[in-house]
Structures are given as structure tokens and as C-alpha cells.
Amino acid sequence: FEPALHTAPVAPTLPPLEATTTNLDPLASTTLPPLEAALQAAEAAPSLAKRQTTRELLIKKGFEAFRKNSIAGVGLAEILASAGVPKGSFYYYFQSKDEFVRAIIKAHAERHVAYLQEVLTKADMPPVARLKKYFQDEIATCASHKFDTKRSFLVKAGAELAVTDPAARGLVEERLTQLERLIEKCLEDAQAQRQISPDIDCTAYAALLWTSWQGALLRAQTQQSTQPLSTFVEFYIEEILESNVLYGSHNA
Secondary structure, three states, rough: OOOOOOOOOOOOOOOOHOOOOOOOOOHHHHOOOOOHHHHHHHHOOOHHHHHHHHHHHHHHHHHHHHHOOOOOOOOOHHHHHHHHHOOHHHHHHHOOOHHHHHHHHHHHHHHHHHHHHHHHHOOOOOOHHHHHHHHHHHHHHHHHOOOOOOHHHHHHHHHHHOOOHHHHHHHHHHHHHHHHHHHHHHHHHHOOOOOOOOOHHHHHHHHHHHHHHHHHHHHHHHHHHOHHHHHHHHHHHHHHHHHHHOOHHOOO
């Protein structure tokens, strides 16, 4: 029997010093060992606060670009240039253009929902008057902004992405439904205050109002006129809701 021979452990071979570079771009090709490359990438990455600020800026610039053109027709390079963000840094903030578009849709919809909720829950104004004020304020805004597509961005985005990005389409539909529910709640408040007929189906009428309003917005942009929007208010608010008072001056 011969005892096994013991050999001294072999020290790992270290990479030559020349492999270390000063290239701090984590997206660029490098010959750094994995651990050192990861450390330098972490140092080059923006801080959490800066990342959040830049992310919000990209969403703002992306919304401005997409509302003026088609989503497919605007490249990331154009948006990054307008925001002053290096091309290689985009993926610090979003994994893809699809994720970027969804973030823009979500941010825009959340602002719109918050605004509509504020207007439609004013306790110092009757419910139907709140609803009318919202649409009249929107008409004034459209006119002052020369009928840009900001007010119909959700519908425009949903239509464009209906086939190419079902997740984005679902997000748009979810947010539009939120807006409809706010209008429905306002109509229910009007019924509770005996301002409109209890025979009105608030769910169906809210859907009709919102769908008709989106169509009026598109027509206003085509005509470059507020007339389609004014016609909407005259018919759906004044002729149907305000004239359908059950316990108001009509029965006095």
C-alpha cells in the first residue's frame, strides 16, 4: 500500500493589470473581470434620487413627443436628446420601449383621474353643475392649446397599441374605466340629491358620456373648432340631464 501524494494548492491565475480599463460605461464592451466590472458599473450608475428625477423627465418628454406624433413614429433617440440623457443610459430607467410607453400612459392617466376626481367631488357645487364645469373647462383648455392631442392621448394610444401591445391596450382600458366610474358616481350623487331622474341608468349614461366626449374631441381636432364639444355639452348635459330634473324648478 502506497500513501497518496499530497500536492500544494495552485494559486489562481490573476488577469494582467492591462485588463483594467477606465471605461465606466457599463453598457460598453470591456475586458474587466466580472466582479470589477460589476463594481465599476455600480459606481457609474446614477443615484436613486437622480434616477427618479431623470425617469420623470423622460416620461414628460416621451408624452410630449407621442401626443404630437404616433408612438411607432417616434424613436427613443429623439426623446433622449430632448431630455439631455445619454443614449446608453436609457436602460437604467426602463427595460424596453414598451415598458416606457406603459409608464407614460399610467402617469398621464393618474393625473387625469386625480383632476377629474377633484372637480367631480366639489361639495360646494351641485353634481350636474360639476359635470358641466368639467366639460366646459376642457373646451376652454382645448381651444387655448390649439386642439393638440393631449386630451385624447389615452384613446389615441389605445387605438395604436390595440394589436401591437395588448398589455398597453389593457392599461388604457383600465384607466378609461376609472374615469367612467367617476362620472357614474357624480350621476349617482345627482340622483341622491334629486337633481336628475331616478330612471337614468348611471352606469350606462356614464359610458355614453365618456365615449361621446372622446369622439367629440377627435372631431374638434379635425375641424380645429370647439363646435363639436359645445354641441356635446348642449345635448348630453343641458338637453338630457338639466332638462330631466325631477324635483327641481320644473316641478315647482
